[in-house]
Amino acid sequence: MRTAIQLGINGFGVLGRLPEDDLSAALDLVEAGGFDAVEVMGNVAGHPEGVATLRRRTEVAALHLFVADVVEPAELDRWVGVLDGLGCSRLILSAFGMEQSVAGYRALSGQLAAVLQRLEDAGTRLYFHCHDVELTPLPRDGAARRGVDVLREAVPDLRVVVDTYWALAAGADPAATVTEFREFSGYYHFKDGTPEGGREFGRGAVDFPVCLQAAERSAVDWVVLEQDNGTDDPLGLFTRFHAVVKR
Template structure:
């Protein structure tokens, strides 16, 4: 199941270490987990699963549309009891446009300033004209979010680097056209799109509060350090660039809890968190 279908499926039920390269006065990024990784466990074992995440040592979680049937106040109290913060909320573009007030209220209740647009359907892009229409939609949303006291953040896949607008990657064209927008760079998909993730972290310093840490072996997502993505270099760049959250994600795993534990242990072994 891909992220778009997963988010669409849950939308109806969703609640409306110091790094070597870090600048001396730059705060340490916190380490969290994108809960899409554990989506198959959250339906029946929501609380138990988050308890295990906290016990591993993760400092926060990023939601992908599943909130365990808890209202915002209940969920915030549960997270506080575990010592977990909310790093952000992934919300589909259409849901943001149609119900922004409710999403802003949820973000405030859970204590995060970040609403993340996680995907753009292929039918919405594919030509420069369509991309430019999307730029306008995202900039309007970004301005509305800022007026409400939160930030709109965009999460990439590889197509933003493969498709071009005005002769440059659509990713760069988007952020030039939408100054209110901030970035959540997925290092694996940037790599798959032919880019150097660390260079992009540095390029968007100041507009990059969130970074997804993911590794790939071919097209298959694997635990951090077991693939071909230069994750360590990207983390060291993030440590020097004011990134707020490093968020582990693995799209597919037969044993997702074991995978996210292994990824966190790898980060610790490299003294990255």
């Protein structure tokens, strides 16, 4: 199992705006923190200078974009080129503002299927990042399916990023969610929080050792540190994180 840290969430994240303002300084902290790689958002990796710095300094576990970034074929081709430049074989997509209905998720599944086909041609895996809405039963669906269920029914080869905080926010047990999806995941966001919102790693309600035990019953490729807000002690936070996941 290897560890990564998410960088570049429009000023949010463990390192705030640092990855966007001074990527080299951010990567110095990543290296000092003992991470094997980074997961990068498009605002960090979407320009040639960022791609060159990342390729020179570290491994990129995944590029994380939004579905809207890749709907147009020309834009998808551009991002496939970025993935190639990064030497990265995983694309993660998130979706926001979805119509919470079976029809809405079937429409999204059509978009994901088209992206998956293009990525398979390039030798890249596609993952979908679930937030709370995708893990919550859809209204007016007699089978009580969730959005993620509809997506995987339509696109069986779609892989899933399990985010421990968003599972908790959906009212689910994070470790049980890891168990449910581990056969087609292997890529986990370890993010802490309570039902009231996100918290710094180790300060919320997520039982990370139990989540890790659940994940390790199948193949674990990456465990990624993510949180919404920065910290006054990044190296101390990184030490706490690795004490859990590399025990």
